[in-house]
Amino acid sequence: MSEIQNKTTPTNLKTGLTTDQVKQKIQDGQTNVQIKNVSRSIPRIIGDNVFTLFNFLNLFIAVLIFWTGSYKNLLFLGPVLANILIGSFQEIRAKITVDKINLVHKQMYDVIRDGKQIQTSIELLVKDDLVLLRRGDIIPADGIIRTTNGFQVNESSITGESNSIIKQIDQEVFSGSFAIAGNATIQLTKVGHDSFVSKISSAVGKEKRETSVLMKMINRIIKVLTYTIIPLGLILFIRTFVKNGDIAQSIISTSASVIGMIPEGLVLLTSIALATAAYNLTRKKIIVRSLSAIETLARVDTLCLDKTGTITTGNLKVTKLKTFNNYSEVELKQIATKIIEVTDETNATAAAIKKLNSETSSIISTESIPFSSETKFSGFETTPTQRYIMGAPEFIIKNMDSNLRSEIEQYTSDGLRVIAVLYENNDVQDLLGLIMIADEVRKSAASTFNYLVNQGINLKIISGDNPVTVSNVAKQAKIKGSDKYIDMSSVTDEDYHDLVKDYQVFGRVKPDQKADLISAMQDNGLTVGMTGDGVNDVLAMRKSDCSIAIAGESEAAEASADFVLLNKNFDSMIFMLNEGRRVINNVERVASLYLIKTIYSVVLTLIFIAIGTGYPFQPAQLTPINALTVGIPSFLLALEPNYTPPAGRFMRNVLEIALPAALCNIILITLINTVGRHIGLYSLTTSTLSVFTIGIIGYCALLAISTPLTNRKKTMIGLSMILFLVTFTFENRIFNLQSITDLAYTFLFISLSLIAWPLFVFMRETLGRRVFSRIKL
Numbered sequence: 001m002s003e004i005q006n007k008t009t010p011t012n013l014k015t016g017l018t019t020d021q022v023k024q025k026i027q028d029g030q031t032n033v034q035i036k037n038v039s040r041s042i043p044r045i046i047g048d049n050v051f052t053l054f055n056f057l058n059l060f061i062a063v064l065i066f067w068t069g070s071y072k073n074l075l076f077l078g079p080v081l082a083n084i085l086i087g088s089f090q091e092i093r094a095k096i097t098v099d100k101i102n103l104v105h106k107q108m109y110d111v112i113r114d115g116k117q118i119q120t121s122i123e124l125l126v127k128d129d130l131v132l133l134r135r136g137d138i139i140p141a142d143g144i145i146r147t148t149n150g151f152q153v154n155e156s157s158i159t160g161e162s163n164s165i166i167k168q169i170d171q172e173v174f175s176g177s178f179a180i181a182g183n184a185t186i187q188l189t190k191v192g193h194d195s196f197v198s199k200i201s202s203a204v205g206k207e208k209r210e211t212s213v214l215m216k217m218i219n220r221i222i223k224v225l226t227y228t229i230i231p232l233g234l235i236l237f238i239r240t241f242v243k244n245g246d247i248a249q250s251i252i253s254t255s256a257s258v259i260g261m262i263p264e265g266l267v268l269l270t271s272i273a274l275a276t277a278a279y280n281l282t283r284k285k286i287i288v289r290s291l292s293a294i295e296t297l298a299r300v301d302t303l304c305l306d307k308t309g310t311i312t313t314g315n316l317k318v319t320k321l322k323t324f325n326n327y328s329e330v331e332l333k334q335i336a337t338k339i340i341e342v343t344d345e346t347n348a349t350a351a352a353i354k355k356l357n358s359e360t361s362s363i364i365s366t367e368s369i370p371f372s373s374e375t376k377f378s379g380f381e382t383t384p385t386q387r388y389i390m391g392a393p394e395f396i397i398k399n400m401d402s403n404l405r406s407e408i409e410q411y412t413s414d415g416l417r418v419i420a421v422l423y424e425n426n427d428v429q430d431l432l433g434l435i436m437i438a439d440e441v442r443k444s445a446a447s448t449f450n451y452l453v454n455q456g457i458n459l460k461i462i463s464g465d466n467p468v469t470v471s472n473v474a475k476q477a478k479i480k481g482s483d484k485y486i487d488m489s490s491v492t493d494e495d496y497h498d499l500v501k502d503y504q505v506f507g508r509v510k511p512d513q514k515a516d517l518i519s520a521m522q523d524n525g526l527t528v529g530m531t532g533d534g535v536n537d538v539l540a541m542r543k544s545d546c547s548i549a550i551a552g553e554s555e556a557a558e559a560s561a562d563f564v565l566l567n568k569n570f571d572s573m574i575f576m577l578n579e580g581r582r583v584i585n586n587v588e589r590v591a592s593l594y595l596i597k598t599i600y601s602v603v604l605t606l607i608f609i610a611i612g613t614g615y616p617f618q619p620a621q622l623t624p625i626n627a628l629t630v631g632i633p634s635f636l637l638a639l640e641p642n643y644t645p646p647a648g649r650f651m652r653n654v655l656e657i658a659l660p661a662a663l664c665n666i667i668l669i670t671l672i673n674t675v676g677r678h679i680g681l682y683s684l685t686t687s688t689l690s691v692f693t694i695g696i697i698g699y700c701a702l703l704a705i706s707t708p709l710t711n712r713k714k715t716m717i718g719l720s721m722i723l724f725l726v727t728f729t730f731e732n733r734i735f736n737l738q739s740i741t742d743l744a745y746t747f748l749f750i751s752l753s754l755i756a757w758p759l760f761v762f763m764r765e766t767l768g769r770r771v772f773s774r775i776k777l
Helices: 003-007 019-027 042-050 053-068 071-104 213-244 247-261 266-283 291-299 307-311 329-343 348-354 402-413 445-454 467-476 511-523 535-543 555-560 572-611 619-637 650-679 683-705 711-727 743-772
Strands: 108-113 116-121 130-134 142-154 164-166 178-190 286-288 302-305 312-323 367-369 377-383 386-391 417-425 428-441 458-462 485-487 505-507 528-532 546-550 563-565
Touching (some): 042 071, 042 266, 053 213, 071 247, 071 266, 071 619, 130 142, 178 555, 213 247, 213 572, 213 650, 247 619, 266 572, 286 291, 291 546, 307 312, 307 428, 312 329, 329 367, 329 417, 329 428, 402 417, 402 467, 528 535, 535 555, 546 555, 572 619, 572 683, 650 683
Parallel strands (some): 458 505
Antiparallel strands (some): 108 116, 286 563
């Protein structure tokens, strides 16, 4: 016996802990506090938005500008502060909404206290509580088995092995594992931070990817910029200072260059887009356990479905009874009901049999045989050599004759689930009868699956039921390829890579086979999603790239899922898929706006370092332009509906807009400053023309990414352009700009406006046809 067992005083199995004992344990801190939160805390959200590398860089620049006394150039901090406030507000709003729905959906456990069975949430359990566990429940904390009825657990999250383990009285169970058969009473020995899972920093569900593909790409860009911005800024400052000897002017000039290189708001925009998607999903009663999973779901190209609760409603009904060997229907019902009573099953099949409203058999049970997804049957023993069992005919009937096989096949071809009830005495079997159970297909299933297929998602059905039954149900749901099915119980080859290519329907699949099938699909280069509602789906859900659980059947399945459909409506998949695609497509689309200024700022910095003159404009001059052409439009466009399948070409999609626009700015700004010096234009004039160019090219890019132009987009761009003209007409003194109404230079502004669009289109078409069409990014 282990050290834990030796030190644990057994709690009275009839009374459990008293109220006073529970209060004392709470005071002593012996509660099952949970260390893993679904969402980040509010301080962390604010911290993540405030304490970033680029914010520190902006603050450093602001301090230097403040030292120079050029306070107008501190206006660039306005958008920075706005980004922090907006980002924090959006994420906190999403967090509060997500936490509320998770609070309503708290995991509850049956415990014995004061001689009564009550329900309490997982974090209100205390040490020495007596917890009643059933098939599908998660072990809430470490404990010792006090009573058992064929209790089996899966400890794959701890040991890595998926085999079921039969637990006997006085044996230990650990948090992080889950019940797969039978039921038991456990006494908690280590709770909260002292539990096994807490100590190894693990969790019930598998470790999902914490960083989305989008964030990985953006972080890669930021990493490159981190090694670029500071060295280039220092070189430009030194070069400018050596040229003009004015440290203040050199700081202002260099600041504009460095600020331009920072794609401020891009990371924030992605975070807000994901948080907003989580907020929208939560309003539809869908729990989101991982923000990155929203994006992953949108990239899924193969969706694996469990039959019951996904294709069908899960409302099972016994439609026919067939008896054999002179047994009556009454006897068949009594034995079936007795098995359900003895094993204490609460699943949909058990509920359907209970609806037969039959009296249970008076036969005395000596030991129960709980249902297991591995064996496909349950039952009870009357003597060591005699037992009654109920389960899948193919698994429990030995030497099935051809007539019975044909009869069963006929039932399954009609879409019925067939359950056999047997009496066994040593190796001799006596078939009492067959129970035929029907499950109705969801009314909207066909339209939902048709939509998913049209969106480029391949559907696979993986079920523990007879493959003929599953195939028939899939046909009713009008799933293409439903006639391509296979019985996994007859498969001996463990290499499933070709199998998953050839078949759409997989029947008689064991839990570990489900996981292996998904692994084979992933090896074939597919991004796989898995839906399920039962404990037999848990391993597959953990293995998948993205998992969706139908609430109400198994706590273990729900804890393993990235999404939990509280409304139990699989049609929500369409909304979930579209939310993910909206995030990916919109972020990819607007990211180009942020990278335009990054590209041209880096290149212009190199050009003006070589030329030896100062950077052509100041931070204050860029502030309104960046806000009007990048900041405000990008946040509005990020919320637009955009449900097309992601192309998976983030950098190429971004650069197809960003690079042509940046090159236009580089060409025109270099030309303006070169010609301006030769014809004696004032620096205020050349800097204003340069900034005006950036704005006009910015609108060209904005128009390109806004296609198709809806009335909402037209209104947004139109108002932005009006404010842009106002900035260069009436507010020019605030931002150190020359008015475009100065007739001596008006023709230059008009000329730039006329040149911008044709030049942008030419650059975009040239690069698109000759460069991007030949490379993969």
